[in-house]
Amino acid sequence: MRNPDRVQVAGPLARYAEGFRGDLARRGYCQDSAARQLLLMAHLSQWMEDQRLDAEEVTRAFVAQRREDGHTTLVSVQALDPLLDHLSRSGVQQRPAKPTGERFLARYAGYLRKERGLVASTVQHNIDLVRPFVAIRVPDVDGGAWGLSTADVTAFVVSSSRDSHAVTAASRLSALRCLLRFLHVNALVDQPLVGAVPRVALRRLAGLPKALAPGQPEALLARCDPGTRVGLRDRALLTVVYRLALRASEAAQLRLDDIDWRHGEVVVHGKGDRYERIPLPVDVGEALVAYLR
Incomplete structure (x- = not known):
């Protein structure tokens, strides 16, 4: 497991490293996830120095460069969210306003962390699973009613599960149930819709013994x-x-x-x-x- 205290950040972002380290700890990141975020910060800072950029000129080009360099993790703009949020609060740069769907997902992520007690990596996994549904169904106005029906939920389940592996489909449907409960409890839908989400039968472990034999x-x-x-x-x-x-x-x-x-x-x-x-x-x-x- 990586230790975030051992990650060194050089370059234009070095002075923000300690604050970011503390921010990740307060937000509930485990040591390994925090270290990954700090390594991403170190990479970004080095890239900015190589490109002769200051902290106000962070762009999508960095993400594209990571992909070209062969990185397979943290290669999306969303992966930079924790770092960019911290830099924005530190007065380094102003972030563009997020679209309505992303603002809702940020609110939902807060619920998963604080009310459900999920760790940061699990929160992010759940957010990624429901993002396609939110992108299609979220209202244009924050806090507005979603106007969802059983037919809407069923249509999404059918379309999203058509080419999915059973394990992936089961994870996505579980995340969708959690989201629908959140919407109902917060009066964003006028009826409980969890029952419209089917369950996937998983038998991949059926052949394993339920316990070790004596001895x-x-x-x-x-x-x-x-x-x-x-x-x-x-x-x-x-x-x-x-x-x-x-x-x-x-x-x-x-x-x-x-x-x-x-x-x-x-x-x-x-x-x-x-x-x-x-x-x-x-x-x-x-x-x-x-x-x-």
Whole structure:
């Protein structure tokens, strides 16, 4: 995982790097996503210096240059939104007014972050999934009624899912349901339309066993060589996942500060900002200590 504190920004944007770093932390970006945004800032600053541009002359040419250089992520104008918003608030440049659809999506993104507790990367993924629907259906006036009907929702579902993979379609429909709930709760539509969105049957994991057979966890742990650092690490992580019943992402987020050795407890960070304090079994603590030593 990248560490945003280690990303160095040189060039005309260097003086804004620390402020942007703090801005990303306040907006709930995880370390990896924040580091990516800072790396994008560093690239943009270097590009501006090479092109002899100042901070007032940021254009779409930078995005086009990233594509030409072979970058495959953060290659859209929307990817620059967090940075450009920060620069605008810092008085570096004035941003053009966003179209109505983008203003609505910014409001909706705030709802997903604050009310639903989603992390920045998940918020962006949900926004990208519903952007085509919003572009077609959003009213011309901010806050105006959408005038949606069941037929409108069904027509979009049929057209957008025709050539989509089942997993992609399921994700898009889930994001659409969330959006429709938001519209109804905020009185932007006069009837609940969630029922018009069908569910996609996914069976890609149907052949996997629902649980490990007796003896398999012990056999897996026995494969870890305690005489090597890698073996100690693997044994510690597998013990944490197996004994505490954690998701892989929850185990990966554990930090030393999350473990209360004196009281025998560990703080597990779940989705969004949710966390739970659970007991730390003796064998889990011993496996962690062996690896740390």
